[in-house]
Amino acid sequence: METVQQDITRGGQFIVKDTACENVFTPEDFSEEQQMMRDSVKEFIDKEVWPNKPRFEKKDYAFTEEIMKKLGELGLLGIAVPEEYGGLGMGFVTTMLVCDYISGATGSLATAFGAHTGIGTLPILLYGTATQKEKYIPKLATGEWFGAYCLTEPGAGSDANSGKTKATLSEDGKHYHINGQKMWISNAGFCNLMIVFARIEDDKNITGFIVEYDAENPNGITLGEEEHKLGIHSSSTRQVFFSDTKVPVENMLSERGNGFKIAMNALNVGRIKLAAACLDAQRRVITESVKYANERIQFKTPIAKFGAIKGKIAEIATKAFVDESASYRAAKAIEDRIQARIDAGNSHQEAELKGVEEFAIECSILKVAASEDCQNCTDEGIQIFGGMGFSADTPMEAAWRDARIARIYEGTNEINRMLSVGMLIKKAMKGHVDLLGPAMAVKDELMSIPSFDIPDYSEVLSEEKEILGKLKKVFLMVAGSAAQKYGTELEQHQQLLMAASDILIEVYMAESAILRAEKNAKRNGEEASKYQIAMAQLNLFNAVEKINNKGKEAIISFSEGDEQRMMLMGLKRFTKYTNMPNVIALRNMIAEKVTEENKYCF
Amino acid sequence: MKILVCISHVPDTTSKINFTDGDTKFDTNGVQFVINPNDEFGLTRAMWFKEKQGASVTIVNVGGPETEPTLRKALAIGADEAIRINATPTDGFFVAKELAKVVSEGNYDLVIAGRESIDYNGGMVPGMLATFTDANFVNMCIGLEIEGTSATAIREIDGGKETISTNLPLVVGCQKGIVEEKDLRIPNMRGIMMARKKQLTVLEPSTSESHTKIASFEKPAAKGAVKLVDKDNLDELISLLHNEAKVI
Numbered sequence: 060m061e062t063v064q065q066d067i068t069r070g071g072q073f074i075v076k077d078t079a080c081e082n083v084f085t086p087e088d089f090s091e092e093q094q095m096m097r098d099s100v101k102e103f104i105d106k107e108v109w110p111n112k113p114r115f116e117k118k119d120y121a122f123t124e125e126i127m128k129k130l131g132e133l134g135l136l137g138i139a140v141p142e143e144y145g146g147l148g149m150g151f152v153t154t155m156l157v158c159d160y161i162s163g164a165t166g167s168l169a170t171a172f173g174a175h176t177g178i179g180t181l182p183i184l185l186y187g188t189a190t191q192k193e194k195y196i197p198k199l200a201t202g203e204w205f206g207a208y209c210l211t212e213p214g215a216g217s218d219a220n221s222g223k224t225k226a227t228l229s230e231d232g233k234h235y236h237i238n239g240q241k242m243w244i245s246n247a248g249f250c251n252l253m254i255v256f257a258r259i260e261d262d263k264n265i266t267g268f269i270v271e272y273d274a275e276n277p278n279g280i281t282l283g284e285e286e287h288k289l290g291i292h293s294s295s296t297r298q299v300f301f302s303d304t305k306v307p308v309e310n311m312l313s314e315r316g317n318g319f320k321i322a323m324n325a326l327n328v329g330r331i332k333l334a335a336a337c338l339d340a341q342r343r344v345i346t347e348s349v350k351y352a353n354e355r356i357q358f359k360t361p362i363a364k365f366g367a368i369k370g371k372i373a374e375i376a377t378k379a380f381v382d383e384s385a386s387y388r389a390a391k392a393i394e395d396r397i398q399a400r401i402d403a404g405n406s407h408q409e410a411e412l413k414g415v416e417e418f419a420i421e422c423s424i425l426k427v428a429a430s431e432d433c434q435n436c437t438d439e440g441i442q443i444f445g446g447m448g449f450s451a452d453t454p455m456e457a458a459w460r461d462a463r464i465a466r467i468y469e470g471t472n473e474i475n476r477m478l479s480v481g482m483l484i485k486k487a488m489k490g491h492v493d494l495l496g497p498a499m500a501v502k503d504e505l506m507s508i509p510s511f512d513i514p515d516y517s518e519v520l521s522e523e524k525e526i527l528g529k530l531k532k533v534f535l536m537v538a539g540s541a542a543q544k545y546g547t548e549l550e551q552h553q554q555l556l557m558a559a560s561d562i563l564i565e566v567y568m569a570e571s572a573i574l575r576a577e578k579n580a581k582r583n584g585e586e587a588s589k590y591q592i593a594m595a596q597l598n599l600f601n602a603v604e605k606i607n608n609k610g611k612e613a614i615i616s617f618s619e620g621d622e623q624r625m626m627l628m629g630l631k632r633f634t635k636y637t638n639m640p641n642v643i644a645l646r647n648m649i650a651e652k653v654t655e656e657n658k659y660c661f
Numbered sequence: 662m663k664i665l666v667c668i669s670h671v672p673d674t675t676s677k678i679n680f681t682d683g684d685t686k687f688d689t690n691g692v693q694f695v696i697n698p699n700d701e702f703g704l705t706r707a708m709w710f711k712e713k714q715g716a717s718v719t720i721v722n723v724g725g726p727e728t729e730p731t732l733r734k735a736l737a738i739g740a741d742e743a744i745r746i747n748a749t750p751t752d753g754f755f756v757a758k759e760l761a762k763v764v765s766e767g768n769y770d771l772v773i774a775g776r777e778s779i780d781y782n783g784g785m786v787p788g789m790l791a792t793f794t795d796a797n798f799v800n801m802c803i804g805l806e807i808e809g810t811s812a813t814a815i816r817e818i819d820g821g822k823e824t825i826s827t828n829l830p831l832v833v834g835c836q837k838g839i840v841e842e843k844d845l846r847i848p849n850m851r852g853i854m855m856a857r858k859k860q861l862t863v864l865e866p867s868t869s870e871s872h873t874k875i876a877s878f879e880k881p882a883a884k885g886a887v888k889l890v891d892k893d894n895l896d897e898l899i900s901l902l903h904n905e906a907k908v909i
Contacts, residue, residue, distance in 0.1 A: 091730055095737060095853045102847050134850030147850050 068392050070418035071483045073567055074531055075497045077524075080578040083571070084152065084391030086383050087579055093153055100160040103133060108164040109343075115167045115293040116457050120285065123171050123293045124205075124249045131202020135161065136176055140184065141407060145197035151394035151414075155335040155386060163339025166461025167293035170468075173336055174245035174294075175199070177329045179206025182254045182267060182321050185412050186313040191269060195252060207250035209241040209270075209299055210322050217474050219256075220319045222265055224301065226257035228308070235259075235268065235311070237279075237304040243468075247282055248295030254325075255301070256318045264319045267312035270304060279304040290460030327415045327422045329469045331393070334386050334425035337433035337465055341379040344440040344458050345659040348372065351453075352443050353657055362443075369650035370643075371439045376653050377594040378432040380661045385571035386429065389421040420482050423475040424564045430465035430472060437462045476560035477553060483563070484542055484549070498539030501532045505629045514637065519580045520592060522638060523573050523599050527566065529633035530606055534562045536629055537613045544617050558613040565602040572598050590652050590661060597645045607634045662716040662807065662829075664707045665769040667760060667786070668735050669697035669750075669778035670728035684877045687780070696731055699775025703835040705844050706805060707773055708739045714807065717741050719767065723750045723759050729861065736856035737848035743859065748866035752873040753785030760786065761793035762867050769830065770810075776801055776834040787834030796830040803838025 068078070089097065107126060108115075114122045130136055139154040140146020149157075158176075162169030180199045183191055198204035215222040224239025237257050244253075253272055256265045272280055283298030313321055349372055352363035362368050397414035401407060415422070437459040441448030448455040466472045487494035516522040538559045542549055549556065576591035585592065610630045618626060653660060672678070672692045679688040696704070710716040720735045721744045722728050732743045744763055750756045764772055772794075777784035791798030797812075799805075803822070804815030812831050816823045817838065833839075848856070890898045902909045 091733065092853060092857060095730070095734060095848065095856070096850060098734075099737075099848045099850070099853065106847070132849065133847065138850065147854060149850075 068395070069491060070392075071420040071486050071492045073421075073570060074483065074534055074563065075493060077528065078570070078574060080574040080581065083388045083574045083578065085575040085578055086387050087575075088387075088391075089152075089156065093156055096153060097156050097160055099133070100135065100157055103129070104160060104164050108168060112165055112454060112457065115165045116451070118285070118292050120248055120293055120295050123167055123295065126168055127171055127175065127205065127249075128202050130161065130172065131200075136172075136180075136202045137200030139176065140180070140196055140200040144184075144192055144200060146200040151397065152387065152390045155332065155390040158332045159335040159338045159386075162336035163341075163343045165293070165457070166291040166340070166464065169336045169340070169461075170245055170291045170294035170464070173329065173332060174208060175206050177332055178208035178210075178325045179246060179250070179252070179254065181328055182208070182312055182325050183269060185324065185408055186267070186317070186321050187269070188309075190309070191312070195269065199252070204251035205246055205249055207244050207246040207253045207299075208325070209244050209253050209255040211243050212240060213242055217471060219322055220265060222256060222258065224255070224257040224265075226259050226266060226268065226306070228259070229305075232308065234305045234307055237268065237270065237301040237306055239301050241299045241301075242283075243286070244297055244299045246295055247297035247299055248285065253280075253299065254312065254321075255306075256322060257301075259315055262316050264316040265322070266315050267318040267321045268306050269310040269312055270301075270306050288464075290457070290463050292457075324412055324416060326469055327419045330422040330426035330475065331386070331389060331415075331418075333465060333469050334382065334422075334429035335390075337429035337462070338379065338383055338386060340433050340458065340462065341375065341382065341436045342659040344436050344455065345372070345376055345379060345653065346657075347454055348375070348440045348443040349653050349659075350657055351447070353654060355445075363650075363654045366643075366647070368443060369654075370646050371443055372653050373597065373646035373649040375432075375436040375439050376649055376659060376661065377597050378436060379659060380575075380591070380594045381568050381572040381598050382425075382429045382432050383661075384575040385421075385568050386425055388571045388574070389418055389425060392421070393418050420479050420486070420563075421567065423470070423479040423482070424567050426469060427472045427475050427479070427560075428564050428568050430462070433465055434459075434462045473553075473557070476564075477550070477556045479563055480538060480556050480560045481550060484538070494535065494539065497531075498535040501535045501539070501629075504532070505536070505625050509632055516638070519585050520573055520577045520595060522636070523596060524577075526599060526603065526634075526636065527570055527573060529635075530562070530566050530569070530602065533606055533610050533630060533633045534559065534566060536626060536633075537562060537610055540622075540626065541613065541617050552617070555613050555616050558609040558616075561609045562606050562613075565606050569595075569599045569602040590649060593645045593648050594661065596640050597642055597649065600640055600642050600645075603634050603636070610634070662710065662714060662771060663767065663769045664710060664716050664718045665764060665767065665772045666700065666704045666707050666718060666720045666735070666740065667772065667774035667790075668700045668704065668720045668722045668732060669775065669780070670694050670722060670724050670731040671697045671778050671780040674698075674779065678880065680878045680880075684879065685875060687878070694728070694731055696735060697775050697778045697780075699777060699779070699836050701775075701845060702837055702839050703773035703775055703833070704735055704738060704740065705840040705846060706835065708846070709840070710771075710807065711739065711741075716771075719744060719769070721746070721760060721763050723748055723756045723866075725749060732861060733856045734848060736859045736861070737852040738846050739852060741859065743861040745861065745863050746866055747863050751871040753783040753789060754873070755868070755871045757786045757789035757793060758868055758870060759866055760790050763864070764790065764794045764796075771807065771812075771829055772796065772832040773805075774832065774834055776836045784834075787832055791832035794830065794832070796832045797827045798832045798834075799825055799827065800834040802833040802835040805833060805835070805839055 137146030138149045138157050142148040161172050183195050199206050210219055212222045226235040226237050253270045255268045255270045258265050279302040281300040286296045352368050353361050355362045393414050396417050397410045400410035441455045444453055444455050447453050486492045572595040576595040579591055580588040614626045673695045676692045681688045707718045711718050718740045719742050720740045723746045746759045774787040799814040801817045802814050803817050806813045810829045812827050814825045
């Protein structure tokens with residue numbers, strides 16, 4: 060098994076190891092079957108959901124349920140469910156692809172779909188016994204039943220393990236009685252099953268339970284009123300109260316005290332799928348914005364022709380491209396990892412769990428990056444629409460409100476930022492990723508005289524790849540020195556961790572875009588891939604600027620004197636271009652292509 | 662009942678139309694292709710016959726390997742098998758001749774084709790096909806029922822409808838109305854997975870006969886901006902109509 064593991068990419072390894080472009084999966088690599096599935100989803104959303112966007116904004120919860128049922132009929136709720144449980148047994152890439160295109164039209168449906176297929180179904184699929192799976196999964200995979208996930212409580216949000224909901228064993232030992240209050244429960248209003256986390260006695264960790272819910276026979280379960288929210292207006296979100304809710308002992312999920320682990324592992328999948336859910340949302344906003352910019356005439360000119368608007372179009376299109384590149388790259392790495400484990404004899408369940416867990420760092424990175432890009436995209440979308448963007452009559456307003464939640468749920472972006480660096484350091488301590496060796500090498504390099512050779516940049520994106528290598532060194536220098544200085548106390552220095560995390564995120568995202576553009580340039584020629592190359596270059600430039608800034612902030616916070624001077628010199632060296640790109644020219648080129656096509660077209 | 666549905670692989674209606682090779686060839690660069698809408702209405706009706714009357718549904722197309730995704734979509738919607746005649750469809754006569762061979766060899770009872778394809782809009786294939794195969798023919802078909810070997814078809818005529826009784830074998834050229842837009846099906850995921858396992862037979866063309874050749878294409882002139890002329894300034898209006906628009 061170890062030999063298999065060594066051959067394929069490990070999670071977090073990107074920061075110390077270069078990846079060949081041939082070894083990354085890109086959206087241009089979808090099979091014909093995957094493309095057909097994507098087109099089917101798109102057709103469904105364009106026909107049934109997009110034209111009905113106003114209904115979602117008017118809090119038509121029944122409509123969300125109706126669309127969810129139709130998704131079930133099309134087989135879209137069972138994509139990731141093995142065939143033996145009534146699903147389609149598709150791999151992780153297809154699961155992401157379907158999630159991507161279902162989620163773009165409205166955050167309400169994205170949330171209902173994500174909550175049901177992800178945290179509502181997955182815990183049973185990943186941790187359930189054969190009996191539990193046979194009983195519940197076929198119903199969930201077809202949309203006969205809907206699932207909800209009850210983790211958060213009034214006093215337990217980011218600190219999920221601190222919940223006060225109790226599960227008490229009955230005297231005859233046949234049932235648990237659940238008592239407590241859960242809040243922000245997506246799909247609560249129409250679910251038939253809840254994954255509920257509760258504490259047994261004074262256990263250190265919470266325990267998961269499968270709780271059936273039937274409104275006619277509520278079994279001590281009461282639902283609060285629908286919450287009034289900023290966005291995702293038709294995603295049913297309620298409090299759930301449990302009062303002596305009787306749950307058979309056989310409905311315990313996994314073992315006693317395993318709830319926190321279940322909750323966290325379900326969230327890993329939830330995070331990367333949330334990144335996918337932010338992709339088509341961006342594409343749609345870009346397409347709507349550019350259509351408007353092409354039609355809106357001011358000063359006798361379509362505003363799309365103005366540089367100020369071109370800059371915005373280019374930046375948001377570039378981020379969408381980058382997010383696509385990174386999301387599908389990670390999705391395939393996870394899929395391959397799962398397959399390797401299955402080939403090595405792991406059960407499907409175990410393989411899936413460990414496969415995703417391996418890439419928990421990437422899941423966090425993607426969640427943060429895509430949710431923030433989506434937010435920025437909708438914000439700039441409003442700006443391109445000007446006053447009309449502020450009106451609820453155009454789709455920008457709802458898109459902007461809907462995007463806001465993505466930075467909060469599935470673990471806030473702050474938690475995910477700290478997790479990404481924290482998990483990487485843990486992996487290094489376990490010996491899964493060698494951070495120390497490369498970090499020491501960077502230290503040595505800082506002491507040495509830089510090379511004055513004139514490098515050969517004739518290969519496509521070769522200068523960018525060299526810079527990327529240097530950006531990785533910035534992370535190793537900052538995180539390595541900070542870890543050395545603070546040891547286990549590092550987690551107390553949250554702002555420092557956030558800065559390190561920003562560097563880590565920028566590196567993964569920039570690398571993914573560069574590798575996608577390089578792979579396509581190598582197979583289709585540079586001319587055919589010139590826009591992808593331009594976007595990879597523009598994004599890298601932005602990443603370099605951000606890393607320079609965050610690097611400084613971090614270095615100054617924990618070092619002084621000669622050490623500080625040396626690291627700041629190193630930072631300067633590692634963020635230096637030989638040939639600066641003309642980013643304004645790049646933006647114009649990208650924007651003009653999007654404007655000509657009148658849609659997001661990469 | 663054995664049904665054959667003819668499927669054309671055509672540019673999506675929102676595609677930008679351009680020509681290459683001195684305006685003699687359609688530029689497929691960046692164009693997305695779909696099932697010809699008239700054919701899709703026909704395919705959907707065929708699916709109804711399959712589900713309600715136990716018909717078998719074969720689809721056929723004359724085209725290169727690039728048309729296979731379109732065929733597979735039709736299989737995903739529910740057709741049982743597909744035939745692709747491996748040739749570039751040069752003109753209506755050529756396509757009808759090739760299809761006629763498939764129809765005769767396959768002993769199909771009913772052939773459903775779109776009234777016309779939305780790319781070249783020739784509208785000749787269904788009629789020619791009926792002639793070559795000695796079958797009855799109803800064009801502009803907006804309703805079709807089959808009972809044993811007799812068929813009742815509704816045809817759109819100028820300002821009304823015409824109901825026709827006829828017998829199988831029959832070729833219909835259909836359009837919207839044979840089913841409505843809301844009846845069209847989006848392939849479900851299981852259908853897509855099954856499509857991969859369904860038979861797609863590639864046949865080489867039997868003849869290369871083509872009676873017409875495209876000399877050149879021309880796009881309609883781009884719409885110009887509207888010019889507003891003051892209601893009191895008739896001289897300017899006349900001058901514009903005469904000198905610029907050249908209509909008087």
